[in-house]
Structures are given as C-alpha cells and as structure tokens.
Amino acid sequence: MDSKQPLASIKNVSVGYGGTPVLTDVNLDIYPLDFIGVIGPNGGGKTTLSKVLLGILKPYRGRVLFPSGRINIGYLPQISRIDRSFPITVKEVILSGVSSRRNWWKSLFTKTEGIAEKLLDELGLEGYEDRAIGQLSGGQLQRVLLARAIVNNPQLLILDEPNTFVDRNFEAELYKILERLNKRMSIVLISHDIGTISSIVKTIACVNGTLHYHPSNELTEEVLHIYNCPIDLITHGELPHRVLKQHS
Amino acid sequence: MENLLELFAHRFFQNAVWTILLTSLLSAMIGTYIVSRKIVFISGGITHASFGGIGLAYFLGINPFLGAVVFAITTALGIEWISSKGKIREDSAIAILWSLGMALGIIFVFLTPGYTPNLMSFLFGSILSVDRFDLWILIAVVLLTALLFILLYRPIVYTAFDPEFSKTRGLPVSLIRNIMAILMALAIVLSIRVMGIILVLSLFTIPQNTALLFTNDFKRIVAGSILWSITGSLTGLLVAYFLNIPGGAAIIFVLTIQFFLVKVFLLLRSSKNR
Ligand SMILES: Nc1ncnc2c1ncn2[C@@H]1O[C@H](COP(=O)(O)OP(=O)(O)OP(=O)(O)O)[C@@H](O)[C@H]1O
Ligand SMILES: [Mg+2]
Numbered sequence: 385m386d387s388k389q390p391l392a393s394i395k396n397v398s399v400g401y402g403g404t405p406v407l408t409d410v411n412l413d414i415y416p417l418d419f420i421g422v423i424g425p426n427g428g429g430k431t432t433l434s435k436v437l438l439g440i441l442k443p444y445r446g447r448v449l450f451p452s453g454r455i456n457i458g459y460l461p462q463i464s465r466i467d468r469s470f471p472i473t474v475k476e477v478i479l480s481g482v483s484s485r486r487n488w489w490k491s492l493f494t495k496t497e498g499i500a501e502k503l504l505d506e507l508g509l510e511g512y513e514d515r516a517i518g519q520l521s522g523g524q525l526q527r528v529l530l531a532r533a534i535v536n537n538p539q540l541l542i543l544d545e546p547n548t549f550v551d552r553n554f555e556a557e558l559y560k561i562l563e564r565l566n567k568r569m570s571i572v573l574i575s576h577d578i579g580t581i582s583s584i585v586k587t588i589a590c591v592n593g594t595l596h597y598h599p600s601n602e603l604t605e606e607v608l609h610i611y612n613c614p615i616d617l618i619t620h621g622e623l624p625h626r627v628l629k630q631h632s
Numbered sequence: 633m634e635n636l637l638e639l640f641a642h643r644f645f646q647n648a649v650w651t652i653l654l655t656s657l658l659s660a661m662i663g664t665y666i667v668s669r670k671i672v673f674i675s676g677g678i679t680h681a682s683f684g685g686i687g688l689a690y691f692l693g694i695n696p697f698l699g700a701v702v703f704a705i706t707t708a709l710g711i712e713w714i715s716s717k718g719k720i721r722e723d724s725a726i727a728i729l730w731s732l733g734m735a736l737g738i739i740f741v742f743l744t745p746g747y748t749p750n751l752m753s754f755l756f757g758s759i760l761s762v763d764r765f766d767l768w769i770l771i772a773v774v775l776l777t778a779l780l781f782i783l784l785y786r787p788i789v790y791t792a793f794d795p796e797f798s799k800t801r802g803l804p805v806s807l808i809r810n811i812m813a814i815l816m817a818l819a820i821v822l823s824i825r826v827m828g829i830i831l832v833l834s835l836f837t838i839p840q841n842t843a844l845l846f847t848n849d850f851k852r853i854v855a856g857s858i859l860w861s862i863t864g865s866l867t868g869l870l871v872a873y874f875l876n877i878p879g880g881a882a883i884i885f886v887l888t889i890q891f892f893l894v895k896v897f898l899l900l901r902s903s904k905n906r
Contacts, residue, residue, distance in 0.1 A: 402719060438800045459800045470793045471668050471848045480790040485802030492786060516848030532797070 389451050390415050391540055391570055392437060397446035399436050405444060406432045410595045414540060418570040419562075421585030421601070423578045424613055428592040430574045431462055434542045437572070456484065458538030458569075460529045463548050468518050474528050475500040475513040481532035503531040507561070508554070522549025530558070534565065541565060542572045547580070559584045578603060639873065644760055648879075651762045652865045654770045655826050655835065660857035661781050662819040663836035664843075665812060668850060669792050672837055674711050677726035679820050679829055681707035681733030686754055687740030696754075697769075700824065703733060704817035712813045716806060757828030757880035759869070766825060773818050780811065781854070788812065789850050826865075827880040838887040839864060842894050864890045 390413040400406040407429040414420065414437075424430050435441040436448055438459055458481070478500040483491035500513055507527040517525055526549055533541060543562075547555050562571060563584060575581045582588065588598040590613035639645050666675050682704040689699025707729050715722045741751065753761070781788065791798045791805045792812075799805050823832045843856025868883030875882070 435796075440796055440799050457800060459797060461794070461797060465796070466794065467670075469670075471844065471850050471853055472789060472793050473849050476789065476850070477793070480786070480793070480797070481801065483786075483790075483801045483803060488787070488802045488804070492783065514849075518848060536801075 388415075391418075391450065391452060391455050393449040393451060394436065395447050395449060397436055397443040397448065399432060399441055399443040406593075407436075407591070408594055410436075410446070412589060412595055412597060414570055414572065416539070416570055417566060417568075418572075419566050419584070419586040420570075420572050421578070421581045421588045422572060422574040422591055423576065423581075423588060424591035426576075428613075430591045431544055433591055433595065434459070434544055434572065434574065437540075437542060454485065455540055456536060456538040458533035458536065458541040460526075460533040460541075460543045460546050462544040463522065463526055463529065466517075466525065466529070468520075468525065470517070472517055473513065474504070474509070474515050474517060474520070477517060477528055478503060478531045478535055481535040484536060499535060500531070503535060504528075507531055508557070523551055523554055526550050527554070530561075534569075538569055540570045540572070542574075544574045545576065546573070547575060547577060555580070636870075645873075647762045647764070647767060648759045648869060649866065650767055651759060651770065651826060652869055653862060654767070654774050655823050656839075656861035656865055657858055658770070658774050658777055658819045659823055659835040660839060660861050661777055661854055662816055663840045664850060664853045664857055665788065665792060666816065666836050667840040667844070668789075668853070672833060673723060674708075674726055675816060675820060675836060676833060677711060677730045677733075678704050678708050678817055679824070679832055680730045682817075682821055682824065683754065683829055684733035684736030684740070687737035687744075691740040691744045697766075697821065697825075700821045701818065704821045705814055707733065708813035708817040709810060712806075712809055716809075753828070754824065755828050755830050756878055757824070757826050757831060759826045759879045762825060770822055773822055777815050777819065780815065784808065784811075785851075827883065831880040831884055834884045834887060835861065835865075838884070838891055842887075842891045845891075845894055845898055860887070860890055 392414045394410055394412040397410045398405050398408045399410075410433065412420075422430050422433065432441065436443055438457055439448070479496050482494065482496060482499065501510075504510055504512055507530065509524060509527055509531075512520070512524070512528075517528065520528065526546055530543075530546060533543070546558060550558060559580075562573070565571065573581055573585060578588075582601050582603060585601050588601055588603060590596040590598065590608070592613050596613065640649070666672055682700040685699030685701070685703030686696045687699070688703075689696040692699075710729065711722070711726055714720055714725050750758075787798070787803050787808050790801075791803055791808045795805050795809070820832060820836075823835055826832075827835055839857040839859075839861035840853060842860045843853045846856060847853060864887040865883045868886040869879055871877070871886060872879040872882035
C-alpha cells in the first residue's frame with residue numbers, strides 16, 4: 385500500500401446538528417498506521433468529528449474522502465451512549481461488530497463460533513461471553529466495546545474516550561493493546577487525558593470548534609493556547625509524561 | 633372435567649383458544665422488542681391512535697380492522713420518523729398522536745348514523761367473537777413475524793441495541809426499524825381483538841418481564857414470553873369463562889399473578905441458598 389496516500393481525508397468540512405455548525409473548516413488526513421490523539425474541551429466537537437469520519441453525520445460543507453477506496457472503520461462510542469439495561473449478552477455485542485459494510489446480509493448466518501471467546505481471552509474477560517452487559521462493571525463493558533470495535537480487523541480504529549471507567553491497571557494494558565494494534569491499523573484516540581495519551585500517540589489534533597493538527601506528540605501550554613484548546617496539562621502522576629513541558 | 637371437555641368442543645371456544653395461542657406467539661416476539669428498547673410508551677401511542685381508524689372505518693362502513701391497521705401503521709412510521717429526526721420532543725409527539733387518535737375515533741363513531749358499534753368490545757376486547765377470517769389473518773401475521781425474526785434476528789437485535797454503531801457496520805438501520813414499526817402496528821391491532829385497546833399492552837410487557845426474571849438474553853426472553861403468555865392467557869380464558877367475567881381483564885390478572893409468584897419464588901430460593 386502506498387503510505388503517501390491517506391486512508392481517510394477530511395476536506396474543509398463544516399458539520400453540526402439542526403443547521404447549527406459545531407465544527408467549521410476542518411481538515412485532516414489520516415495515513416496508514418497513524419496514531420492520532422484527539423483532545424479538546426467538553427462540547428468541543430470530538431465526538432462530532434468521529435461521526436463525520438464514520439459517515440453517520442453528513443457534513444454541511446466539504447467532504448470526507450477515502451482515496452484508497454472504502455475502508456473498514458472500527459468504532460468504540462462514548463460509553464455514556466450505551467444502554468446498559470438492554471438484554472444482550474457480551475458475545476452478541478462483540479458479534480455485532482462482525483458484519484461488514486459492503487454486504488451485511490452475508491453476516492446474517494455466518495458461523496461465528498469462537499471469535500468472541502478468543503477476543504475476550506485477549507482482553508482478560510475469559511468466561512464472560514454469556515453474561516448480560518448489565519452485569520458488567522464500566523471497565524469491563526469498555527473492554528467488550530473494544531472487542532466489538534476490533535473484531536472485524538478494521539484499517540482505522542476510532543476510540544471515543546475508551547479510558548472512561550477503566551482502572552489504572554487496565555488503562556496501562558489498554559495502551560499496550562493499542563500500541564500492538566497500531567502495527568496493523570491506524571488509530572484515532574479521543575481523550576480528555578492528554579497527559580496519559582501523549583506518550584502513546586504519534587500526533588495530536590486539538591478540536592474546539594475547528595481542528596488544529598499538531599504533527600508531534602509534544603505539547604506545551606503555549607501550543608494549546610495558540611490552538612485555543614483549553615486542556616488541563618496536569619496529570620495524575622505515575623504514568624510517563626515525558627512529553628509535557630510544564631510552564632509556570 | 634366434563635365441563636371442560638364440553639367447552640373445548642364448541643367452535644367459538646376453539647377459535648378463542650387458537651386466537652390466544654397465536655396472539656401469545658405474536659406479542660411475545662414483538663413485546664420482547666418493545667420492552668428491550670423501552671418503547672412501551674410508543675406502543676401505547678400506536679394502540680390508541682388506531683382507535684381513530686376504527687371510528688373512521690365505521691363511519692365509512694368498511695372493515696374496522698382495516699381502518700385500525702392503516703392508522704396504526706401510519707402512527708408507528710410517523711413516530712419512527714420523528715425520533716430519527718430528533719427535532720421534536722418525541723414523547724410529546726406521541727401523546728398528541730395518542731389523544732388525537734382517540735378523539736377522531738370518538739368523533740367518527742358519534743357521527744355514524746343509526747347503528748353505533750359496541751365500543752366496549754374495542755376498549756376491552758371480545759375474544760369470543762373471533763371468527764375464521766380473523767384467525768387466518770392472525771396466522772399470516774404470526775408466520776410473517778416469525779420468519780422475519782428468524783431471518784433478521786441479528787440485525788433486529790443489533791439495531792435495537794445500538795443503532796449508531798449498526799450504521800457504521802453497514803446495517804440498513806432505518807429499513808429495519810421501519811419494518812419493526814410496521815410489525816409492531818400489526819401485532820398491536822391484532823391483539824386489540826383479544827384484549828381491547830385499554831388492556832392490550834399487558835400482553836406486550838407482563839410475560840416479557842416474567843421472562844426477564846430468568847434471563848437477559850433476547851432469544852430466551854422471546855421463548856420465555858411465549859411460555860408465560862400462553863399459560864397465563866389460557867388460564868385467564870378459563871377463569872373468565874367459569875367466573876363469567878371479561879376475558880381480557882382475567883388474562884391480565886393471571887399474567888400479573890404469574891409474575892409475582894415467580895418473583896417471590898425466586899426470592900425465596902435465593903434467600904435459601906444464602
Ligand atoms: N445529537 C445532537 N444534537 C444537537 N446537538 C448536539 C448533538 N450532539 C452534540 N451536540 C452539540 O454539539 C457540540 C459538540 O458535541 P460533541 O459531542 O461532539 O462534543 P465532545 O467534544 O465529544 O464533548 P465531550 O468531551 O463532552 O464528549 C456540543 O455543543 C453539543 O451540545
Ligand atoms: Mg464526546
């Protein structure tokens with residue numbers, strides 16, 4: 385594959401809800417094996433950006449292009465959007481990620497034996513396949529949603545705050561998993577916690593009404609200021625944040 | 633005992649039993665969808681809006697079932713459309729359609745000259761008046777629903793659970809939701825025959841909640857609802873016959889008792905195990 389050609393390319397996109405734009409003039413190229421950290425304040429438009437990429441939301445202006453053809457995108461939505469009382473088992477949730485865009489009807493009866501179980505083992509949830517999602521902790525559900533996002537081997541993985549509810553242990557493990565996945569897929573990781581993600585992402589995008597792309601994973605208060613990205617740089621210790629240069 | 637055998641020899645009672653079996657199958661499937669998606673209020677809107685169709689059909693002198701179906705399907709698709717747009721307050725819109733349907737029904741029935749239909753049978757059901765033709769329609773709709781549930785089981789559950797994610801997987805989300813809206817409308821209108829407008833939602837919620845006491849798996853809730861619905865409704869029918877009380881009310885009573893008995897049984901069992 386030509387690595388000079390982006391997998392997905394957002395061109396001059398303006399998008400919003402009910403006629404009111406949330407994002408204006410957004411440009412972003414996502415190349416194979418990119419690892420982009422998306423940060424920004426609440427309501428800045430991070431989730432909206434992911435929906436445009438996924439094609440759930442149509443832009444008012446501009447276009448989202450896929451220069452190397454339609455790609456398979458894995459998606460982990462913000463966990464607050466999931467109805468945890470819905471009667472569905474862990475296994476079914478993961479299998480709901482199996483169908484593919486081009487011919488969904490083929491997935492109606494495809495044999496899916498063992499697929500969910502294998503992923504659950506990898507994510508430290510062996511034996512949970514028949515549990516109802518309502519019986520999971522937030523962190524466990526988060527892992528199930530990750531499994532659903534990657535079960536179909538996407539070329540691009542979009543994660544909307546996957547570290548919500550996740551404990552310190554699994555957070556570190558999650559980042560290891562993501563680094564491993566990044567060897568074969570591009571990742572867009574939305575997070576508030578710039579401190580912890582900046583050590584694993586390769587580049588950073590600041591989203592607040594529009595998008596500022598920062599082609600490195602080093603951020604300073606000044607840069608954030610210029611980008612109009614009011615984000616707290618102070619992190620809760622322990623995890624490496626060599627990239628953060630604190631200013632007094 | 634002899635009484636019972638005699639009863640089953642009657643054509644009208646056989647029809648009633650068949651109607652209950654088929655309605656239970658139908659409401660078990662559709663009710664599981666309704667309860668899972670927490671759209672009981674929407675189904676209430678569909679139910680009551682269909683009364684407008686019944687009234688109009690009487691006014692025009694056509695089959696009331698036809699009028700009810702048209703109104704119910706229109707309402708169901710309308711609500712689905714409103715909620716997909718997300719611009720109007722969905723619950724208020726449902727309440728408006730709900731009361732508008734009832735109002736239209738009352739107006740049309742009032743305006744219909746001469747013979748006024750027995751409103752009570754629509755409000756509270758009249759299972760003993762089911763005829764062959766009604767049964768054939770019921771059979772057709774049950775088969776259609778079962779077929780779609782088997783064929784489209786995964787997309788139905790996935791789009792109900794997380795429509796947005798399903799869209800990213802290429803599932804035809806709005807098509808499936810519209811199909812389900814139509815099935816909901818058909819199932820509700822057909823069940824009104826048994827339970828009446830006021831009581832019909834019980835068939836779509838009580839057996840499902842009894843089943844939910846045992847499992848959290850969609851398929852098993854359907855299976856459990858079929859079981860509880862059939863046993864509860866048949867018992868209710870017999871109770872109604874022997875005590876000479878209205879069938880729909882008796883059925884709800886039995887379904888509710890069933891729920892509480894099972895609940896208490898499970899509580900006792902779990903406290904014993906502790
Ligand atoms: N479905 C919707 N309808 C109308 N407005 C919406 C909708 N979803 C989001 N918005 C608005 O769009 C803006 C951006 O929302 P978005 O969810 O993209 O922010 P975000 O950056 O993901 O925030 P957070 O960090 O809280 O997740 C917000 O002002 C929000 O009110
Ligand atoms: Mg968000």
